Amino acid sequence: MIGALPPMPALAVALSEAALGHFLTTGAILFVLGLIGFVTRRNLIVMFLCTEMMFQGVVVSLIAFSVYHGNVTGQTFVIFVLTIAAAEAALALGLVVMLFRRRRTLDAEAWATLHD
């Protein structure tokens, strides 16, 4: 089936290998910042924002690769990721509001008793 599709249009701009390295470094920094934030912060909203930041790190890497390889698949994928992130944001914020109403706090530790 894949073979039946028309060939992907080549992108006009092409990245050099050095530029790709910069983009990837930026993505990795974003990702790791989000990761650190997720692990160290206890505010549910901040933790959630941190996961979004990790998403953006991944997205930057995907676009960089897409341009580097002259292939739109990566960018298509990014559209999907952003859409899902948006839907997830709506859901997650709704949940956070619900959790806040229960405990009157945004501290993630307030829910540590769920393990029993």
Added chain:
Amino acid sequence: MTAVDLVKLIPWLPALAAVYCGLAAVDRRLSKAAGWVCVASIFAAFALTVGVFTDATPGVFDNDKHAAQHEATIQLVADEANDHADDHAGHDDHAHGEAKSRPGELVSHTVTFLPWIRVAGLQANIAYFIDPLTLIMMLVITGVGGLIATYAVGYMAHDAGYARFFMAVSLFIFAMLHLVMADNLILLYLGWEGVGLCSYLLIGHYYKHKVAVDAAKKAFIVNRIGDLGFALGIFLIYNELGSVRFDDILPAAQAIVEGRVDAPAALMFAPFLLMLGAFGKSAQLPLSVWLPDAMSGPTPVSALVHAATMVTAGVYLVARLTPVFQIAPGAMETVALIGALTALYAATIALCSNDLKGVFAYSTISQLGFMFIGVAVLSVGGVFHLVTHAFFKALLFLAAGSVMHALAGSLDIRTMSGLGKRMPVTAGLMFVGCLALAGFPFTAGFFSKDLILGDAIALGLAQQGAWWALLAGGVGLLAAFLTAFYTFRLWFLVFLGPEKFVMGRGTGDNQREPMSDLEAAMIDVAEEEAHEIEAHGGHHATEPHEMPMWPMNLPLVLLAIASVIGGFVLHKVGVKYIDKMLEHSSQFMATPYPDHAYLLGMDAHLAVAIISSIIAIAGIALAYLCFGLNRDLGRSLGAATRPIGYVFEHGYFLDAIYAKLIVLPLRLKAFLLTAFDTLVIDWIVRLVGLIPVGLGLAMHRSQRGHLQGYGIGMIAGIAIFIFILYVATVA
């Protein structure tokens, strides 16, 4: 649809009655009619059998043998199912020099009720094979069965399980009819197991008493041993002959016996396997131990299942498959010798038994031995004795039931004496039955037993190397003498002499110890019935009394008449019905009824008849001398033969030997296996169960509920994974 096709309805009438009685057992309002519904269905089946009788036996009773054969052949040609059965017509005269006449052609019809199994080459329908042998069996089952069921309506009237009892009886008749009517071995096996099940249900009718439950289990388990052989025999026949239908098996076996076809070597084992089943069902040595215990069922059951019909299924099987049995050298010899041995074994035990029903139980085993001798020496007498035995043994059991009923469960004949004045009708009926069993001249048992012994001795004299038939006949004569003696020992003890009796559950100084667990159970049952009668405003008798004419004594009168004239009517007058019928059955397909040799200068039959008459009268006379005229003589005779009497009384310790030799090792094995199961298998299973429990205990500390903790865990996991990938690809 011809008249013969009506036979397919016959077994289903009792089945309908069984359904009704089953409902009645649940709903007490229907219960009252249950007995009569059962009786009516059995007699309707009898009437239908009589109705199709002439149509089912075309030409059998024609005096002109050739005309008979001609018609039979036409019948066979017309009957598409039997297209192989007639190819040997005509050349048997030359093949068998000693043939008196040409062998009776098989006259049979196959009536299909429902298609059933049709897998690959195996074809087994719910179809009925109607030949004269089947008809004889059907008449006995429905005729004698109907009379016994009528008696049972009176006998069981006050039993709590009234409807349940008649459900089992109807179901039994249904299964038994399938056993004898089946046109293939699979359906026959189904009926065979069906009667086994009903036997189990009926022996265990008084299920509150351990002795009845144990006896039921014993009957079932001992029969399993025989049935295993039977099942293997069926497999073998199917494997070697490619069919389980009699229409295929019998002609194939006939061709082998006549030497037209070579037998597959493995087929030699088939008769011996089938024999095992027959010996189990008919309580022959070494599988005889269940029948005496089976007496813990209600007495009509002893009469119907364990004397008249079910236990004769083994004899029927041998008669039906006679051509198959003739294939293997030594098969018929084995049947005859086991039969003779059993006849003598059971007769000697009956000599010393003090149990009213026990004497008749052993006598049944003994008479079944006679029947096996009869079918083994290719005598008409085998099945003939089956018929007459059904008459007189049913009569004897039912009369014994009347005595037991009158004495509120007593079975110990040592406590009974002079009951003839109290129960004159029962005494008379039992006297007639005893005469027939003893083979008193011109009673039914005389003709049939005589035919067996005469044919056995004639065969032994006529044929080189037939010492086994001579031996069987000789042993049979000895057993016949013992039979006459023990039968009348019982009758004289119970009905003659000074009046003496002990009611089952006496009061005051009339207290007694039951002779056995069985008697104790029967006394309990009688007491329950007495309570039942009192609860309904009646009063139960405290002294022995005669049974009411209807419905109890009248069936016995009919059986008594049959016991006296049955043999004469069937064998001597007219066209010798029984001989004619059997000569056209599968029993004489391969070998004609043999000619008779001479003994003491006269026809062997006549000689044997005279000898056995003398023997019977001598036995009766000796019994009268010892137990009627002068009881001290009987006692001193008992004392003089004490050691051997002790062995007889305990049934040659067969039960004890089996308990030690078979039951004990099996229990030991069961114990060891149980120990292995609980100590090894169970512990392995428990250990497997402990693994997740232990893992949970070890891991549950890691689940603290800190969201960040899970995050770190996840990241660490991914990091390790990536590291491994890195090492694997780069290094």
